[in-house]
Amino acid sequence: MKALIAIALAVCLAGCIQPLNADSADLAWERCNGGGPSEYRLSQCSAVIGFSGTTSERRAAALIVRGSLRAEARQYQRALADFGRALRLDADNPQIFLQRGLVHQASGAFDVAVQDFDHALALQPGLQAALDSRAAALQQRLTSFEQDIARLDQRLQQTPRDPELLNGRCWLRVINNDNLDAALADCNASLAVRPNDPNVLDSRGLVQYKRGDYAAALADYDAAVRLAPDSGHFLYGRGLTRIALGMTEEGAADQARAEELAPGIARQYQSYNILPPKPASESESAE
Structure with missing residues (x-):
């Protein structure tokens, strides 16, 4: 019986829903935003989104609902696409950031989720759902980090000079801003085993950058780029390092080329809470 009902519903979704007009658009929105089977609601939301007479405000709202329904079905990429479209229509809507943050949280991207919850709270301070979700995401990030470190610690007890494991622990610490001295020691130990590994030089460069030793960071990044220029x-x-040293044009050129070679790299570093620094003044960079 359940199978027959499902078949009937699928047939109805395919053929029973007529194109919207001004008279039926409000009803479709009520069905999109109301109760009932998720697939049916999705079809109604899609109809509202596709109707030429739908206002931008309602289209954004329908995209939020459809994105939430897709997230419930674990269709995370499609949900993110809906929230992205919604933001282009209504960039100051805290609910979009909240719902997108929940998707990132569900997929384990806790840093990106926290950024979205922060955006939601900036637009609507005190939004309880964003406050609760942000606290949960921070705890999940900490738990995940601690578990990853524990696994690396255990493996390094068995093979203490494994350069890849040492670099992995160095990188994990630096992107979580945890014990930069220990991160530096791991990177140094990795390079002692495998000198001139560009991946480890990159990791150590970021450690030095976060420690504020920009000259040492630049030396490591220069070496890494010489070994792997693309x-x-x-x-x-x-x-990042060049900008911090006051080499603004050179730094911007590096970042533009980086985005060409690795699209989305800036957003990835933002997820680590690593933002382009305030350029040093000419007098500071000359010292």
Whole structure:
């Protein structure tokens, strides 16, 4: 019986829904935003979104609902696409950032989720759902980090000079801003085993950058770029460092090239809470 009902519903979705007009658009929106089977609501939301007479405000609202329904079905990429479209229509809607943050949280991208919750709270301070979700995402990030470190610790007890494991622990610490001295020690130990590994030089460059030793960071990034000139990651890190040293044009050029080679690299570093620094003044960079 359930199978027959499902078949009937699928047939109805395919053929029973007529194109919207001004008279039926309001009803479709009520069905999109109301109760009932998720697939049916999705079809109604899609009809509202596709109707030429739908206002931008309602289209954004329908995209939020459809994105939420897709997220419930674990269709995370399609949900993110809906929220992205909604933001282009209504960039100051805190609910879009909240719902997108929930998708990132569900997929384990806790840093990006926190950024979205922060956006939602900036638009609507005190939004309880965003406050609760942000606290949960921070705890999940901490738990995930601690578990990853524990696994690396255990493996390094068995093979203490494994350069890839040492670099992995160095990188994990630096992107979580945890014990930069220990991160530096891991990167140094990795390079002692495998000198001139550009991936480790990149990791150590970021450690030095976050420690504020920009000259040492630039030396590591320069070395990494010489070994792998087409790596967007290495170029982006060098761009950050050059900007911090007052080499604004060179840094911007590095970052532009990095984005060409590794699209989305800037957003990836933003997820680590690593933003382009305020350029040093000419007098500071000359000292």
